[in-house]
Amino acid sequence: MNSPNSRTFPDTSTVQGIRLVVLDMAGTTVADDGLVERAFAAAADELGVDPGSPERAGQLAYVRATMGESKISVFRHLFGTEERARRANSAFEAAYGALVDAGLSAPIPGARKAVEALRAGGLTVVLTTGFARVTQDAILDALGWRDLVALTLCPADAGGRGRPFPDMVLQAFLRTGAADDVRQIAVVGDTSYDVLSGVRAGAGLVAGVRTGAHGDAEFAAAGATHVLDSVAGLPVLLGL
Structure with a gap:
């Protein structure tokens, strides 16, 4: 197998054993648009x-x-x-x-459907952000996502350290109790810092998505296991 830094990333290979999915918000599940x-x-x-x-x-x-x-x-x-x-x-x-x-926050196309598919498949989903809680809550309210996932986390919920530290991923692991092993975690985001936080947490699947700030080269350098065109492709990757 190639090292993560030189891997050609598949978009469709199925990954087994994932029980907890940690998704970034802006650029990953929520459109940033500048x-x-x-x-x-x-x-x-x-x-x-x-x-x-x-x-x-x-x-x-x-x-x-x-x-x-x-x-x-x-x-x-x-x-x-x-x-x-x-x-x-x-x-x-x-x-x-x-x-x-002002109504300028919108979901990434297919993001809500993807989250619902993950939950229907028995997986626990957590949304994370680098924003403060007040901003995260404003986005959740604007999109009607308050009850969409089991847990939402911002850096303050994990001791104040955001990405690229693994703290929010590990906090999701500890607080949900959804997985028995960090290798049962999937971490998905649009930046190299999202990827790095997943790698540092020991997640079994760490995917970059091409809907936000960074691209394939940055994801590879950070150690991603997969790259997807968008989060909408995650359920297929997980065989759901």
């Missing part, structure tokens, strides 16, 4: 970073590269002090929430 970047612009404005400046361009590049990471962690890196990071994070969450309230 909302993260628009909300980041509000955060940068709050911190007085001039639009069109090299500083702003560099910060945006970092935001794109770290999609999937806890947003407060991103802002700590970008803005240095805790006070500035929290100001930026508050502005980001408020701006993203306003975009959701």
Whole structure:
């Protein structure tokens, strides 16, 4: 078998034994459509970073590269002090929430049907995010997804560390009791950090999806076992 870093990823091979599925939200089950970047612009404005400046361009590049990471962690890196990071994070969450309230949040086509198929097949599904709980809840409410899955998690629910740490995946494992072994977990996301969190958690299936921030090269470098065109293909991959 090839190493994960050089593997040609199948879209249709069936994987056995998965009992717990941990899905990312923005870019994976929920369409992003530039909302993260628009909300980041509000955060940068709050911190007085001039639009069109090299500083702003560099910060945006970092935001794109770290999609999937806890947003407060991103802002700590970008803005240095805790006070500035929290100001930026508050502005980001408020701006993203306003975009959701304006009706700009939509599911990835086939995402809800995929989740329902996974649940009908006896699997437990958990939704995770790098956003704060208030933003995660706003998205769930906008989509009518409050009762769609067994559990939803944000970084604060897992001790404050988001991706690429494995904490949210392991918290899903511990809190649901759905699996007996971490190898019975499937982790699916649109960023290299989603993939890395699954690999670090020891998940048996770690899939990148081509509907968000990153692509095949990033997924391969992070150690993905599979790449799918979208989360809609997951039930077929799992033989459901």
